[in-house]
Amino acid sequence: MYYWDVVDAYFKDRSIVKQHIDSYNDFVNNRIHNILQEIGDIETNKEGCILRLYKLRLEKSVVTEADGSKRPILPLEARLRNLTYYASVFVDMGLIEDGVEKDRVEVYIGRLPVMVKSDLCHLSGMTRDELIKAGEDPDDPGGYFIINGSERVLISVEDLAPNRVIISKEKKSGKDLVIGRIFSTQGGFKAKIAIERNSQGQIYISFPASPKNLNLFIVLKALGLETTEDMINALHIRNEEVINDILLNVEGIEEVTTEEALQYIGKRVAAGQPEEYRLNRAEYIIENYLLPHIGLEKTDRIKKAYFLMNMLERIIAVAKGYRDEEDRDHYANKRIKISGNLMEELFRYAMNYFVKDIKYQVERAYARNRKLQIKTLVRPDALSERIRFSMSTGQWVGRRQGVSQLLDRMSYMATISHLRRVNSLLSKTHPHFEARDLHPTHWGKICPNETPEGPSCGLVKNLAMGCTISARNIPGLEEELKQMGVTIKR
Numbered sequence: 001m002y003y004w005d006v007v008d009a010y011f012k013d014r015s016i017v018k019q020h021i022d023s024y025n026d027f028v029n030n031r032i033h034n035i036l037q038e039i040g041d042i043e044t045n046k047e048g049c050i051l052r053l054y055k056l057r058l059e060k061s062v063v064t065e066a067d068g069s070k071r072p073i074l075p076l077e078a079r080l081r082n083l084t085y086y087a088s089v090f091v092d093m094g095l096i097e098d099g100v101e102k103d104r105v106e107v108y109i110g111r112l113p114v115m116v117k118s119d120l121c122h123l124s125g126m127t128r129d130e131l132i133k134a135g136e137d138p139d140d141p142g143g144y145f146i147i148n149g150s151e152r153v154l155i156s157v158e159d160l161a162p163n164r165v166i167i168s169k170e171k172k173s174g175k176d177l178v179i180g181r182i183f184s185t186q187g188g189f190k191a192k193i194a195i196e197r198n199s200q201g202q203i204y205i206s207f208p209a210s211p212k213n214l215n216l217f218i219v220l221k222a223l224g225l226e227t228t229e230d231m232i233n234a235l236h237i238r239n240e241e242v243i244n245d246i247l248l249n250v251e252g253i254e255e256v257t258t259e260e261a262l263q264y265i266g267k268r269v270a271a272g273q274p275e276e277y278r279l280n281r282a283e284y285i286i287e288n289y290l291l292p293h294i295g296l297e298k299t300d301r302i303k304k305a306y307f308l309m310n311m312l313e314r315i316i317a318v319a320k321g322y323r324d325e326e327d328r329d330h331y332a333n334k335r336i337k338i339s340g341n342l343m344e345e346l347f348r349y350a351m352n353y354f355v356k357d358i359k360y361q362v363e364r365a366y367a368r369n370r371k372l373q374i375k376t377l378v379r380p381d382a383l384s385e386r387i388r389f390s391m392s393t394g395q396w397v398g399r400r401q402g403v404s405q406l407l408d409r410m411s412y413m414a415t416i417s418h419l420r421r422v423n424s425l426l427s428k429t430h431p432h433f434e435a436r437d438l439h440p441t442h443w444g445k446i447c448p449n450e451t452p453e454g455p456s457c458g459l460v461k462n463l464a465m466g467c468t469i470s471a472r473n474i475p476g477l478e479e480e481l482k483q484m485g486v487t488i489k490r
Contacts (some may be wrong), residue, residue, distance in 0.1 A: 010466065015117075017419045020154070023340030024115040028058060028087075030115040031344045032112075033232035034426055035351060036091070038187055042355050043364040047370070048099070051358060054092040054220060057106070060115055061085050073322040075116050075123065075146055076135035082149030085109040087120050089383070093374050105374050109354065111381030112347070113391055115339060117142025143339070143419050144407050147391045150405040156422045157337040158399070158461070161292045162190070165311050166326040166333060167318045175199060180311045186292035188348045193291060195308070197315050201248050205308070208289040211268035216312065221304035222286060228254060234309040242316045256441050329434055331441035336469055342396065342403060349397045351388035357382040359411030400425070417450065420463040428455040435459065 015021060042051040058082040063083065089110050093215055095103040114120045123131065128138040144153045160166070162185035177312060180195045193207040193374070205216040215230070225231045228250050232243055246310050256264070262308040269285060287296055291304045317323035326333060337345075361377040370376075390396055396403040407441030408418040426432050436458025438448055450462040463469075 007465070011264075014468065015141050016416055017117075017141045018396075019463075020143035020157075020339045020419065021115065021118050023338040023469070024118045024343065025348075026121055027340035027341075027343050028112075028118070031340065032056060032058075032347060035344070035348050038348075039351060042358055044359050046205070046362055046366045046372075048097055049362060050096045051362075051368075051374070051377075052094040052096055054094060054104075057090045058112065059088040059090065060120055061087055061262050063404055072122055074134050074136075075121070078146045079149055079151070083146075084111070084148055084388070085114050085116070085121075085146035087114050088112075093378075095372060095374050097372070102372070103374050103390075107331050107374055108380055108388070109378055110350075110380045112387065113145045113147060115142065116140075116144055116146065126363060139412075140414070141419065144340075145390070145391060145404075147404075151409070152391060152404050153407045153418055154339045154342050154404055155402065156339075156420075156463075157342065157403065158334055158422050158424045159337060160328070161333050161335045164333060165314065166328060167314055167323075168325050169318065173191070178315050178325075180315045182291075182311070184291045184293045186296070188345070189292055191289055191292055195311055195315055197245075201245050203245070203249050203312065207285075207291075209285045210289070213264075214265070214268065215249070215253070216308065217246075217253060218256070218264055219259055219286070219290070220305050220308060221253070221256055221280070221300040222265055223308070224258060225302075225305045226258050227307070231309065231358045236308050237312065237313070239313075240316075241284070241320050242313055244318050246312075257374055329439045329441075331439065331445055338469055345397045346387055346390050348364060353386050354383045374389060417462055422461045422463060424459040425460075426459055428459055432459070 001454045012116065035054045035097075036053050044051065045343035055202065058322045061073050061292070062070045063077070063080075063081075064070050070308040073083065073085070075085055077083070088108060089112050090106050091109050092106045093104070094101050096129060117123055123197065125135065125144070126134065131138040144151050146152075159181060162183045165180055165182045167180045169180065176199045178197045182193050184193055185190045191208050193205070195203065195205050197203045203216045204213050205219055206212070206214065220231060225234060228246065231246055232238060235242060262279055262282045264282075265276070265286070266273075266275075269280040273281070276422070283298075286301065287298065288305075291307060294300055294303050296306060314323065318325050357379055360392055362372065363381070365372055384387055387474055391404050394402045402423070405418070408414040426435055438446075445464055445467045447464050451457055452460055
């Protein structure tokens, strides 16, 4: 059998841009609805007035002619007439005043760019003959957008894996430190949590809204591990060196209770405020800013404590030399954000702005004593403009540049290469020698040859021909593991 027979068989059922189309389909079929559920009720400044978002509906691309008539539009016409190939977004909204629903209507809230050949595209499911009749190249893979007549592609972004602990040895101000970091991600919120162990064995934790040099063991007590015995029992392996480190840091705070630990944190984060406010503030930051991916409820505190103890155990193991530090460039510690992930970020950002605009419109109508009606409160431009600007300019959420780019049509191979490109978030002006090098874990995932010369060398990569990216986690995996007897230590 010839090698190309294997390649032909592989791509017979797999598009070269399958990762983009699958990811975008997952976004429009699942994630976009999850974002709406996350928002739920919109609390307004008017007391007792709530806007409730029930469900979202997407309508395939249409064009509105000068006489007001609407008809479906195909990608070819969008290119020729310099139009945007988009889907209309409708949301079923209810206006609730003092617990009574006064108004409920499905309202048009804006436009969402449609990926060519995705489920929302009119070309989806067409045969080769039908594609030719529609004026399309039957061998065109799709996976791009049409914005104001221009074909634009979202470049995949390589980033460190969220919710994954990475331990490294570092030197700061002449001090040798071992630092464990995790980017805890929940929805659109990303919190960086770091635990530092210095050469004297002192251990501190930092997370958003936390004070500087916060003793880790004060936080563990606040989370529910009240005694030293509780902390030692939370270890996976009761290593003598790990226990010694714990005893060293707990010295002097053995008698501190959970309530006192919360008050201590409260004094640091809300100095000068009333005691009740300080306590509430301490509880709020450890529930919402500390490891949010584990949970945001009071009952999740003990889970966070066990997670931190596991991090601590690994940090001490690296410090004592019987465990290697993590390799940041190992591809198990990386994730690639493809079109669905990037559109999810952009849509969530645009929806947050849309919510703020609705609140402003309610406040404005209330100040003028106008009757509140959903259709008069919704401005579709508030959502559409944010999305259109990012798609047109490439300026993305988080001030990233060059995410959306004009699709290279110089040749067919140039187009394929552009659709499978991967950009690193690292700055091109810094050396980053190790990040630019080929890594053994790139095998089968990243092409070893295709990378530009100059400052972008090694930071701009391309997926290997046989590489595919899974769009979602394996459904039912957690339940299967539980049935197999896998347990979580409590």
